Amino acid sequence: MDYLDQLEAEAIAILREVAGQFEKPALLFSGGKDSITLVRLAEKAFRPGKFPFPLVHVDTGHNFPEVIEFRDRMVKRIGEKLIVGHVQDAIDSGRAIEQKGKNASRNALQTVTLLETIEKNQFDACIGGARRDEEKARAKERIFSVRDEFGQWDPKRQRPELWNTFNGKIHKGENVRVFPISNWTELDVWNYIKRENIEIPSIYYSHKRDVIERNGVWMAAHEFLNMDADDKIYNKSVRFRTVGDMTCTAAVESEKTEIDDIILEISQSKISERGARMDDKVSEAAMEDRKKGGYF
Amino acid sequence: MDILKFLTAGSVDDGKSTLIGRLLYDTDSVLADQLEAIQKSNRKNDDGTVDLAILTDGLKAEREQGITIDVAYKYFQTEKRKFIIADTPGHIQYTRNMVTGASNADLAIILIDARKGVIEQTIRHSYLVSLLALEHVVVCVNKMDMVDYSEEVFEKIHADYHELATKLGIHEVTFIPVSALRGDNIVNDSAQMPWYKGKSLLAHLETVPVHEVDNLLPARMAVQWVVRPQTDDLHDYRGYAGRVLSGAFRIGEEVKIFPSGNKSKIERLETFDGDLQIAEEGKSITLHLEDEIDISRGDIIGEIERSPLVSNQIEADICWMDTRELDTSATYLIQHQSKVTRCKIKEVLYKVNINTLEKINADTFGLNDIGRVEIKTADELAFDPYETNKRNGGAIIIDSRTNVTVGALMLRAAL
Numbered sequence: 121m122d123y124l125d126q127l128e129a130e131a132i133a134i135l136r137e138v139a140g141q142f143e144k145p146a147l148l149f150s151g152g153k154d155s156i157t158l159v160r161l162a163e164k165a166f167r168p169g170k171f172p173f174p175l176v177h178v179d180t181g182h183n184f185p186e187v188i189e190f191r192d193r194m195v196k197r198i199g200e201k202l203i204v205g206h207v208q209d210a211i212d213s214g215r216a217i218e219q220k221g222k223n224a225s226r227n228a229l230q231t232v233t234l235l236e237t238i239e240k241n242q243f244d245a246c247i248g249g250a251r252r253d254e255e256k257a258r259a260k261e262r263i264f265s266v267r268d269e270f271g272q273w274d275p276k277r278q279r280p281e282l283w284n285t286f287n288g289k290i291h292k293g294e295n296v297r298v299f300p301i302s303n304w305t306e307l308d309v310w311n312y313i314k315r316e317n318i319e320i321p322s323i324y325y326s327h328k329r330d331v332i333e334r335n336g337v338w339m340a341a342h343e344f345l346n347m348d349a350d351d352k353i354y355n356k357s358v359r360f361r362t363v364g365d366m367t368c369t370a371a372v373e374s375e376k377t378e379i380d381d382i383i384l385e386i387s388q389s390k391i392s393e394r395g396a397r398m399d400d401k402v403s404e405a406a407m408e409d410r411k412k413g414g415y416f
Numbered sequence: 417m418d419i420l421k422f423l424t425a426g427s428v429d430d431g432k433s434t435l436i437g438r439l440l441y442d443t444d445s446v447l448a449d450q451l452e453a454i455q456k457s458n459r460k461n462d463d464g465t466v467d468l469a470i471l472t473d474g475l476k477a478e479r480e481q482g483i484t485i486d487v488a489y490k491y492f493q494t495e496k497r498k499f500i501i502a503d504t505p506g507h508i509q510y511t512r513n514m515v516t517g518a519s520n521a522d523l524a525i526i527l528i529d530a531r532k533g534v535i536e537q538t539i540r541h542s543y544l545v546s547l548l549a550l551e552h553v554v555v556c557v558n559k560m561d562m563v564d565y566s567e568e569v570f571e572k573i574h575a576d577y578h579e580l581a582t583k584l585g586i587h588e589v590t591f592i593p594v595s596a597l598r599g600d601n602i603v604n605d606s607a608q609m610p611w612y613k614g615k616s617l618l619a620h621l622e623t624v625p626v627h628e629v630d631n632l633l634p635a636r637m638a639v640q641w642v643v644r645p646q647t648d649d650l651h652d653y654r655g656y657a658g659r660v661l662s663g664a665f666r667i668g669e670e671v672k673i674f675p676s677g678n679k680s681k682i683e684r685l686e687t688f689d690g691d692l693q694i695a696e697e698g699k700s701i702t703l704h705l706e707d708e709i710d711i712s713r714g715d716i717i718g719e720i721e722r723s724p725l726v727s728n729q730i731e732a733d734i735c736w737m738d739t740r741e742l743d744t745s746a747t748y749l750i751q752h753q754s755k756v757t758r759c760k761i762k763e764v765l766y767k768v769n770i771n772t773l774e775k776i777n778a779d780t781f782g783l784n785d786i787g788r789v790e791i792k793t794a795d796e797l798a799f800d801p802y803e804t805n806k807r808n809g810g811a812i813i814i815d816s817r818t819n820v821t822v823g824a825l826m827l828r829a830a831l
Contacts, residue, residue: 123498260489280512282516
């Protein structure tokens, strides 16, 4: 079997296990290419039926407008339910405190809203698009990853995961994060998007944009970034390799507007995907620490 | 292009991390930001070159405690194939982790230190490989640079291991003399061992045939989810969603449902991308039957000719994976495919000393113990003996108090 067929069949089987094992699952949808891929896989797993779960988007309020527009259009097309949790609500009510200074980002605050949304809706399983090739803390993550009621990941308490037999048994209050594309690499996702002709937000393709330099990488010039007079604005041809919010997602210079060129560019690239994420640059164990705190 | 999943067995001293690091490094799979991180590190080899073992370094939590917690998965690819490495740690919990890693691997690399030869640890690793029924084994005789690249040393280990493999029923073994540290025969052919005429490790991994669909195995599918939209236009639609575990299903073919024993004919083999005539091993499909019969999640759909074993009294090999001992008076859960039912592990037949392969008497199992048991389940399971069809022969034991997976079962026989 071709590798994309193999990865697809595995992911479909994982999604169907979620449907079979949990009472209130949800699919965490960020608007990025990985969660868009998950939506296509869910169509393959459950059509002509409806998805046995809603999509859940944690909106930091600092998203690229192109991504929000894409999200709403896609949800309309597939006819599934979307639940949006707003980080702004958590900030307004004082449950989350906005960071200050030039490197301020709402990335970490997402966790507050995510956990609140899980609790409010009593979700017992949250499907996410994380992959093991992204980062070394993720390399040790299970496909069914049990979190306690605080959303914490404990690498020492992980369950052995054998064959394709997934143990989703949990106590009340706990939930499971499920990662159907654990075994996919960044390049696999791109090749799948190409093969399936899946639409993705326009910011993944090259476009002209005002950018500023922050910590050695290009960031979209926007008021969300707490810009000041020292920030010099350049107009460059760029594209984004991952889609988080504007404050933590760096652009790469690129002239590529076709998916084939992007695939070629990525396969020749010498920087890893998360190398373009400010949130991982904070410290060597940044991802591991965030996961322990409930990040997905 | 397909995917090869393999696992590496060996302790830290065997150079396992260096071997994986070498594979990644010499196939250009290490990206600039990761390379920068290892070059900044103070850990260097004696000759000042970068220590490639750093590429497999784990979590902060692990470094703080000086241990490796569990299986880490690594990904790389060449022009010929994609690879997934299950990197399993070498400390005391090794058995549990190796069994976990091996359950999803096509091939195992067993590392032997050329200076030490076949030792107790080699026996343990090889036993687990045979228990989990891995199709392919590669023995890498490592640290050949420390024994002057001696053909004699290699041949002696070859002969010793061959004897062990025969005893364990491991049929396909490939031997490669390597030095992970120097890069000999890992990705690049070695100039130091002209007497070795075989392939480098990577060349072997790129070409060894795996998961070619085995149409000789009986057709099996576990029902994961019943699709019933119940909308106006799909009022009578009823599809059974699942993955073909083994063999192949064809339209029009008669099938049997287990454990009920009901029969029907295949009407459609549906996928999102259109209907199939034949659905082969590995495919996720939605199967439609001609008759409306009672089928639910967890049932096994199989061919008429060769039925699975259907029983609630089962003999199995077990690997115990919990720090709490097995309690033969307690009720556990058993999960086989998508079916979960209650069970008791009624009797411990024997325990295996995995360093000597001796069978010993035992009443219970502790963490990492392996042996044979008799199980009684509340509902019948429809399974195949693990050694004949491992895609439908494995199951897990779950402690219903903690919900933790506490045991791996290789089902062997119906009693």
